Every structure is written in structure tokens, then in C-alpha cells.
Amino acid sequence: MKLNRKDILSIEDLTKEEIELVLKTAESFKEVSERDIKKVPTLRGKTIINLFYEPSTRTRTSFEIAAKRMSADAINISASSSSVVKGETLKDTAKNLEAMNPDCIVLRHSFSGAPHILAGLVKCSVINAGDGCHEHPSQALLDMLTVKEKLGRIEGLKIAIIGDILHSRVARSNIYGFTKLGAEVRAAGLPTMMPCRIEQMGCRVFYNMEDAIKDSDVIMMLRIQLERQNAALFPTVREYSKLFGLDSKKLEMAKKDVIILHPGPINRGVEISSDVADGRSSLILDQVTNGVAVRMALFYLLLGREL
Amino acid sequence: MSKLLIKGGHVVDPANGIDGIFDVYCVDGKIVEITHHASRITHNDCTVIDATGLHVFPGFIDMHTHLREPGYEYKEDIRTGTMAAAAGGFTSVACMANTDPVNDNSSVTRYILKKAQEEGIVNVFPVGAVSKGLKGEILAEISDLKDAGCVAISDDGKPVSDSRLMRLALEYSKPFNLPVISHCEDLTLAGDGVMNEGFISTKLGLKGIPNAAEDIMVARDIALAELTHGKLHIAHVSASGSVELIRNAKSRGVNVTAEVTPHHFTLTDECVTGYNTNAKMNPPLRSISDIEALKQGLKHGTIDVIATDHAPQNADEKDVEFDKAANGVVGLETAFSLSLKLVSDGLISLSVLIEKISLNPSRILGLDKKGSLKVGNDADITIVDLNKEWFVDVNKLKSKSKNTPFENWKMKGKVVKTIVGGKVVYEG
Numbered sequence: 001m002k003l004n005r006k007d008i009l010s011i012e013d014l015t016k017e018e019i020e021l022v023l024k025t026a027e028s029f030k031e032v033s034e035r036d037i038k039k040v041p042t043l044r045g046k047t048i049i050n051l052f053y054e055p056s057t058r059t060r061t062s063f064e065i066a067a068k069r070m071s072a073d074a075i076n077i078s079a080s081s082s083s084v085v086k087g088e089t090l091k092d093t094a095k096n097l098e099a100m101n102p103d104c105i106v107l108r109h110s111f112s113g114a115p116h117i118l119a120g121l122v123k124c125s126v127i128n129a130g131d132g133c134h135e136h137p138s139q140a141l142l143d144m145l146t147v148k149e150k151l152g153r154i155e156g157l158k159i160a161i162i163g164d165i166l167h168s169r170v171a172r173s174n175i176y177g178f179t180k181l182g183a184e185v186r187a188a189g190l191p192t193m194m195p196c197r198i199e200q201m202g203c204r205v206f207y208n209m210e211d212a213i214k215d216s217d218v219i220m221m222l223r224i225q226l227e228r229q230n231a232a233l234f235p236t237v238r239e240y241s242k243l244f245g246l247d248s249k250k251l252e253m254a255k256k257d258v259i260i261l262h263p264g265p266i267n268r269g270v271e272i273s274s275d276v277a278d279g280r281s282s283l284i285l286d287q288v289t290n291g292v293a294v295r296m297a298l299f300y301l302l303l304g305r306e307l
Numbered sequence: 308m309s310k311l312l313i314k315g316g317h318v319v320d321p322a323n324g325i326d327g328i329f330d331v332y333c334v335d336g337k338i339v340e341i342t343h344h345a346s347r348i349t350h351n352d353c354t355v356i357d358a359t360g361l362h363v364f365p366g367f368i369d370m371h372t373h374l375r376e377p378g379y380e381y382k383e384d385i386r387t388g389t390m391a392a393a394a395g396g397f398t399s400v401a402c403m404a405n406t407d408p409v410n411d412n413s414s415v416t417r418y419i420l421k422k423a424q425e426e427g428i429v430n431v432f433p434v435g436a437v438s439k440g441l442k443g444e445i446l447a448e449i450s451d452l453k454d455a456g457c458v459a460i461s462d463d464g465k466p467v468s469d470s471r472l473m474r475l476a477l478e479y480s481k482p483f484n485l486p487v488i489s490h491c492e493d494l495t496l497a498g499d500g501v502m503n504e505g506f507i508s509t510k511l512g513l514k515g516i517p518n519a520a521e522d523i524m525v526a527r528d529i530a531l532a533e534l535t536h537g538k539l540h541i542a543h544v545s546a547s548g549s550v551e552l553i554r555n556a557k558s559r560g561v562n563v564t565a566e567v568t569p570h571h572f573t574l575t576d577e578c579v580t581g582y583n584t585n586a587k588m589n590p591p592l593r594s595i596s597d598i599e600a601l602k603q604g605l606k607h608g609t610i611d612v613i614a615t616d617h618a619p620q621n622a623d624e625k626d627v628e629f630d631k632a633a634n635g636v637v638g639l640e641t642a643f644s645l646s647l648k649l650v651s652d653g654l655i656s657l658s659v660l661i662e663k664i665s666l667n668p669s670r671i672l673g674l675d676k677k678g679s680l681k682v683g684n685d686a687d688i689t690i691v692d693l694n695k696e697w698f699v700d701v702n703k704l705k706s707k708s709k710n711t712p713f714e715n716w717k718m719k720g721k722v723v724k725t726i727v728g729g730k731v732v733y734e735g
Contacts, residue, residue: 089627090628111628111629111630112511112512112629113511113582113629117582117627132512132513133512133514134511135512169512172510172512195508196508200509201510
């Protein structure tokens with residue numbers, strides 16, 4: 001089975017079956033990363049360009065490792081070291097990269113819709129590695145994989161996504177993904193962090209953390225973007241933490257076997273306390289491990305030959 | 308002497324209550340006779356246009372055009388902009404002041420008028436700036452602008468954020484009888500929004516501009532018009548709340564008029580889906596309920612004018628990430644057909660449409676000899692085949708820029724001839 005599409009731009013675009021195929025494929029690739037020799041020849045001769053217009057450690061490294069473990073040639077370009085600083089447009093960058101015949105471009109961009117534009121300009125596959133406040137599909141896929149692996153299913157679960165939903169591409173992708181797989185998604189945060197009519201995406205909205213986590217199976221904490229604090233969606237970090245930070249006290253109100261996710265990087269003591277982040281309910285590092293498997297699966301399903 | 312006889316067309320001229328088959332006779336650029344076709348005017352050695360089966364209207368007047376000259380000739384210039392106007396049936400356009408240099412002093416106004424005289428295809432009426440450099444700090448020399456030929460003042464593209472300055476503009480412009488055209492936007496609320504705030508903006512992850520950003524300024528400007536008894540015209544109304552505010556103000560007798568663009572009453576924010584930068588403009592495309600309110604506003608006379616906000620942008624300024632893309636759409640060549648849809652949908656009569664696109668703009672801008680086919684008026688006439696269907700082919704647009712969201716749309720109603728001062732300047 002292959003994905004019958006050129007690009008992965010959003011979870012909104014994917015069908016339930018496509019999501020399930022990615023998860024199943026990722027499960028089978030996990031084992032490669034556990035080997036002594038962590039490499040399969042599947043994508044030998046394929047060229048993958050990681051084009052990152054925004055700073056990223058985890059996602060970029062994860063895509064790079066995934067490419068290399070599949071034996072593809074991975075090239076990393078970051079905006080600060082590219083012609084972008086010379087004022088080159090996305091269109092021109094796309095055309096120039098295309099002229100070098102890559103098989104896939106992985107794009108991280110601060111503007112929503114940039115991967116959509118790129119995909120329309122190049123013949124090769126495009127994977128959205130996070131665009132503005134729009135989507136971050138590979139993150140949602142690794143989140144779904146982590147939950148499925150731990151709890152054995154997704155259908156029927158209650159997933160609480162907590163924090164700055166307004167600015168979160170992770171939230172949007174996860175709301176689409178988990179609802180497509182039959183989970184109930186709850187978006188919780190301050191009213192100032194709730195995008196207009198988010199409930200139309202199929203989630204329930206909560207302005208109170210306790211209500212959102214009370215009987216949830218999964219708590220997904222979102223990063224508070226301290227660099228955006230000038231937007232002043234809340235008066236102080238202290239007050240935010242008090243209302244929506246996850247600490248052991250709030251965790252007592254959740255189910256005993258609840259699992260905790262966070263896309264990282266975490267702000268310790270802001271949206272999540274250290275004891276919770278490092279505690280037994282936390283799957284934050286499993287998410288990172290699964291990220292490699294999910295990205296290997298995406299490369300395989302887009303670029304691999306039909307067996 | 309140049310003589311022109313337009314025979315047998317269905318003339319609609321709301322100012323004179325004419326709606327029937329009439330002949331229009333023009334001499335030296337003026338209308339000298341208009342009579343029932345049955346009485347068969349015959350004149351010797353004159354050019355005859357057989358308008359049988361066609362409609363004959365007073366020339367359309369667009370009170371909201373960006374001709375981009377001086378300064379942005381790569382987007383549009385006076386020649387191409389007025390060619391686009393002629394192709395759309397517009398015999399007069401009022402051009403906004405946000406050029407470079409800004410039209411905030413009489414020398415820029417005179418430059419525009421000189422270029423228009425030399426290269427323009429239709430009449431050009433400059434709109435002067437409210438404030439020097441559109442900076443919203445101190446008033447431009449409004450009396451001088453009027454003397455040089457400006458027909459209104461506006462900082463369009465930007466709101467006059469300072470309420471005191473807006474008050475002064477409304478007061479100061481009174482003796483010159485110039486309307487103050489207001490781009491209503493609360494910039495603090497609009498923030499760095501790039502489209503309508505709604506489910507679509509949430510889905511696309513684009514920052515939204517709520518309706519309230521417009522409503523707040525409309526409410527403020529109405530309050531200031533009430534305070535000053537100045538002449539206020541609200542540009543490009545997009546939000547239902549604004550329509551309601553204007554309706555209430557009018558019922559209280561406030562001196563306020565308003566315009567709507569064809570794109571705002573035709574398209575919703577769904578059009579942005581796929582990050583379509585040709586659907587990016589300010590104010591943004593709103594929701595279906597806003598469209599309904601705008602249409603009711605047109606129907607009940609709350610909205611007086613259909614104006615294009617023709618805003619040409621170069622392809623390079625649109626072919627970028629949505630956040631970075633320039634605002635604006637070209638509108639002169641599609642405005643009439645899109646407006647005619649309001650008539651075929653039964654919302655307004657053809658006569659009311661002509662009021663909104665010709666008579667009312669002439670009255671608001673004080674263009675005495677235009678907006679109607681009255682004897683003695685300028686022979687600015689638009690002849691249209693209301694049944695002719697056509698497709699919007701961007702390569703055939705006369706405008707230098709091609710930023711339209713209506714590419715490949717099927718349109719009904721085609722301008723056949725545009726006549727300015729008794730001369731045919733466009734034949735479709």
C-alpha cells in the first residue's frame with residue numbers, strides 16, 4: 001500500500017484510512033531504530049531537502065534522521081543560512097531547489113499556507129513540517145501513534161488539548177486527526193487563546209482546565225510561546241500557570257492512568273511542572289522516538305517503490 | 308461640430324425617470340436631445356449608433372479607483388487604468404490619493420489631471436488626501452486640493468485613526484463641500500489580521516479581522532458626522548453591523564452615504580481557501596450573512612453606491628505567502644456584470660442599479676454634468692448588451708494587473724460601447 005498523493009500538507013486533507021496506513025507503517029519502522037545498524041536501503045538514491053524557515057531542533061533532526069535511516073540523501077537548509085536572507089522569495093527558492101531534482105521537500109515556515117504554495121510550484125513531494133498557525137501533520141501523526149501504542153486504540157478516547165489553541169498548528173492537526181479516528185477532542189484554554197468557531201472543527205471547548213481533564217484519557221499540553229507574550233493574551237505567566245499549567249495537584253483531578261503529551265519544547269514551570277513532565281504519566285520522550293518512525297513512514301509512503 | 312445619434316436603444320436614466328426606447332442626440336460632447344424613438348430624430352451628417360436591442364445608460368462613475376500613478380506605474384498607470392475603466396463602462400473614475408508622492412498637495416493633483424488629459428481614456432477626478440502623507444497627523448491643504456480639481460478627500464488604504472483629526476477633516480471640508488471618504492478600520496483591533504475572522508481563518512491558521520474592526524470606526528465616524536454636520540462617505544462597507552449603523556444614522560438625518568464593492572457582495576471568506584491571494588483585500592471578504600446585509604442595504608437605500616475599489620497589484624506582490632501578499636483586487640472590468648446579477652436575482656431594478664453606479668456617485672462627488680442623460684449634460688454614455696455572456700480571461704483585461712478572484716467566471720452583460728464626451732472610447 002502507498003499513499004496515493006503527492007504531498008502531505010495537512011491532516012484535514014487525509015482520510016481516516018490514510019492516517020491508519022501511516023500509523024501502521026510507522027509501527028513497522030520503529031524496529032529499524034532499535035537495531036544496532038539503524039539503516040534500511042529502501043530510499044537509496046532519493047534526495048530529501050529539509051527547508052526550515054523557522055528555528056527547530058526536534059522536528060528538523062527527526063526528519064533528517066528518518067531520511068538517513070531510509071538511506072535517502074538528506075540536505076538541510078535553514079533560512080538564516082540561505083538566500084532567504086538575501087530577499088529571495090519562496091517561489092524562487094522553490095524553483096531553484098526544484099532544478100536540482102529533489103524527491104521531497106520538507107518545509108517548516110512561519111506563514112500559514114507556505115507548503116500549499118510550494119506544493120503547487122514543484123513536481124516533487126512536499127511535506128508540511130509546520131506552517132504558521134495552520135497545521136503540523138507529522139506531529140499529529142506521531143501523537144496519534146503514541147496514544148495508540150500506549151492505550152491500544154484511539155476510538156472512543158477523550159483527548160484534552162490544553163493551552164494556546166489560537167496559535168497552535170499542533171492543536172489544529174490533532175483536532176482533525178483524533179476526531180477522524182473517532183476520539184472526542186476537547187480544546188481548553190483561556191478565551192483569549194481560543195480561535196473563532198473552533199468547535200466547528202469537531203471539538204468541544206472548555207475554559208476551565210479541571211472540567212477538560214477530569215475524565216480525559218489523554219492530556220496534551222501545548223507550549224506557551226513566551227516569545228509571543230507581547231500579544232498579551234494573559235496578564236502574567238504566573239496567572240496563566242495557575243489557571244492552565246499542569247502540575248501534580250491538577251493531575252490529581254485526572255484519571256489515574258491518564259497519559260500526558262507535549263509537542264515540545266517544554267517551558268518547565270509554565271505550562272507543565274517538572275515533576276509532571278518527568279513523571280510516569282509523561283510520554284514526552286516516547287513522542288520524540290515515534291516522531292522518527294512516523295517520518296520514516298511518510299517518506300516511504302510518498303517516495304518508496306510499490307513492492 | 309461632432310454629432311452623434313444613438314438610436315433605438317433602451318435608455319435607463321433614473322434622474323429623469325426615463326426607462327424605454329429613446330434616441331439620444333449629442334453635439335460637441337453634450338447631450339442636446341433625448342426623444343422617444345417613435346418620433347424618429349433625423350439629423351444629417353452625424354455618426355449613428357444603432358442601439359437596437361441594447362441598453363443605453365448614463366456613463367458609469369467609479370468613485371473608488373486606484374490608478375497608482377504617480378509612483379506605482381508598474382501596477383497601473385492612468386492610461387491602462389482608464390482603459391480598464393472604459394472596458395467596464397465607466398466614463399469617470401475618482402482616483403485615490405495613496406500614490407507616491409501622495410496626492411496631498413495641488414501639484415500632485417495637477418500632475419494627475421495633466422496626465423489624464425494627455426493619456427486618459429475616461430474622465431479622471433482626483434481624490435485628495437485628508438492628511439499630509441496619509442500619516443493621519445495634520446490636515447492636507449484641502450482648499451488648495453479642491454481648487455486644483457479634487458472632488459473628495461480620503462486617506463483611503465488607511466483609516467484616520469485619530470478621532471480629533473477626523474473631526475477636523477469633517478469640519479474643515481464643509482465650506483468646500485467635499486465629502487470625506489472614510490476607510491473604516493480600527494487598526495488596534497484589526498492588528499496583523501489578513502482575512503475575515505471566522506471559521507475559515509481558524510481552519511487556515513490565518514489571523515482574522517473581526518467585523519467589529521469596521522463597525523467601531525463606522526460608529527465613530529457617524530458620531531463625528533453628527534457632531535460636525537460634515538459630509539461623510541463610508542468606503543467599501545463589508546460588515547453587516549456597519550450597514551445597520553449607517554441605516555440608523557440615515558434615519559436620524561445624519562449626512563452620511565456609503566458604498567459597497569462587487570466583490571464584497573459577491574464573495575465570502577471561503578474564497579480564501581487554498582490561500583488564494585487574489586481573495587485578499589482590505590476590508591476582507593466576509594460571511595454569507597454579511598453579504599445578505601449588504602444586499603439588503605443596497606435594496607433599501609442604506610448603501611448608495613457600488614464602487615470598485617479597483618486596486619491593481621503586480622503578480623510578484625500576489626505570488627507570495629498569504630500573509631505577505633498585497634491587498635486588493637482589480638474591479639473595473641467586472642463590476643457591472645457582477646452588479647447586474649443583483650437585478651437578475653430580483654433584488655433591485657435596473658434603474659436602481661444605474662442610480663448606484665452613476666447617478667449617486669455624481670451627486671456625492673458633485674459632478675453636476677454627469678450621472679444623467681439630461682439635456683446639457685456631458686455626453687458620457689455606456690451602451691450595454693445585457694444578455695451577452697462572456698468569460699473573464701485575465702489575459703484580456705485592460706488593466707496592467709491581473710489580480711482578480713473572478714478568473715474564468717462566466718459573466719452576463721457586456722459593455723458594447725463606452726462614450727466619453729460624445730466620443731466612443733471603447734468598443735466591446
